[in-house]
Amino acid sequence: MATLFECQNVNKAYGGLSAVKDLTFFVEEGEIYAIAGPNGAGKTTLFDTITGVSPVTSGVIRFDGQEIQRRRPDSICRLGIARTFQTTVAFDTQTVLTNVLVGGMLGREGTGNPSTSFSEAAIEAALDGLEFCDLLHKQGQLASQLTVSERKRLMLATALATQPKLLLLDEPVGGLNRTEREDMLSLVRKVNQAGVTVLLIEHIMKAVQAVAGRLLILHHGEKIAEGPPSQVLRDERVIEVYLGGKHRERQSASDGGG
Numbered sequence: 001m002a003t004l005f006e007c008q009n010v011n012k013a014y015g016g017l018s019a020v021k022d023l024t025f026f027v028e029e030g031e032i033y034a035i036a037g038p039n040g041a042g043k044t045t046l047f048d049t050i051t052g053v054s055p056v057t058s059g060v061i062r063f064d065g066q067e068i069q070r071r072r073p074d075s076i077c078r079l080g081i082a083r084t085f086q087t088t089v090a091f092d093t094q095t096v097l098t099n100v101l102v103g104g105m106l107g108r109e110g111t112g113n114p115s116t117s118f119s120e121a122a123i124e125a126a127l128d129g130l131e132f133c134d135l136l137h138k139q140g141q142l143a144s145q146l147t148v149s150e151r152k153r154l155m156l157a158t159a160l161a162t163q164p165k166l167l168l169l170d171e172p173v174g175g176l177n178r179t180e181r182e183d184m185l186s187l188v189r190k191v192n193q194a195g196v197t198v199l200l201i202e203h204i205m206k207a208v209q210a211v212a213g214r215l216l217i218l219h220h221g222e223k224i225a226e227g228p229p230s231q232v233l234r235d236e237r238v239i240e241v242y243l244g245g246k247h248r249e250r251q252s253a254s255d256g257g258g
């Protein structure tokens with residue numbers, strides 16, 4: 001398999017805080033690659049740098065043979081990278097279809113003026129995205145009327161409407177119940193089987209093990225382990241980081257505070 005995506009010595013600092021430190025990894029075409037790590041590890045920041053929302057401090061990000069670390073978000077999206085967000089974002093006062101159309105526009109050239117019309121290709125891609133995410137029957141509803149699970153699928157449909165080669169998912173099963181979680185994971189697998197490479201942030205290890213071929217653990221912005229999930233989850237440093245977190249949670253619960 002060819003390398004589709006690569007981070008090389010990527011650093012991201014917010015003032016004096018190093019959120020991502022000297023991070024190097026690559027993603028092969030066709031794989032589902034997961035990133036996990038405690039809260040504040042730098043996972044979302046990494047997605048922000050990849051998508052141009054918050055440019056790297058230093059380092060190289062390469063996608064499909066091109067350096068992208070100095071490009072703008074819309075340009076990166078047009079190259080074939082789309083993302084979803086950790087919290088569900090949508091235009092609440094607009095319909096489900098309008099949401100997907102407007103979001104999907106970012107990924108295409110010459111869509112025209114969205115305040116007057118959308119191209120046929122844009123409408124087709126939007127409807128395909130909705131159908132893929134089982135939301136076609138909700139297309140006329142306002143986004144505000146959707147359940148959390150449907151809003152997560154709306155974000156996914158919007159990302160798919162940009163027709164990405166690489167899809168970045170930030171905690172797609174967070175806040176979902178067990179059944180919804182299974183459904184979302186099936187959807188992630190289906191997207192991948194349709195030919196989309198997936199980079200997935202997830203801290204629910206069962207979810208990671210169910211879908212990902214490889215797993216990277218971030219801790220304080222640094223890679224501390226990488227490999228097949230079963231192997232990484234046996235790594236001593238990883239166990240220490242995760243058990244450490246659980247230990248602290250137990251401590252604060254027994255202290256009666258949070």
Ligand SMILES: Nc1ncnc2c1ncn2[C@@H]1O[C@H](COP(=O)(O)OP(=O)(O)O)[C@@H](O)[C@H]1O
Nearest residue numbers: 014017019037038039040041042043044045046
């Ligand atoms: N826009 C920002 N400005 C300043 N600091 C930020 C910003 N975004 C994230 N951070 C900080 O960067 C660190 C990593 O955060 P984040 O990437 O959200 O972690 P994770 O997604 O792994 O929970 C945290 O210490 C967070 O407070």
Ligand SMILES: [Mg+2]
Nearest residue numbers: 043044045086
């Ligand atoms: Mg995050």
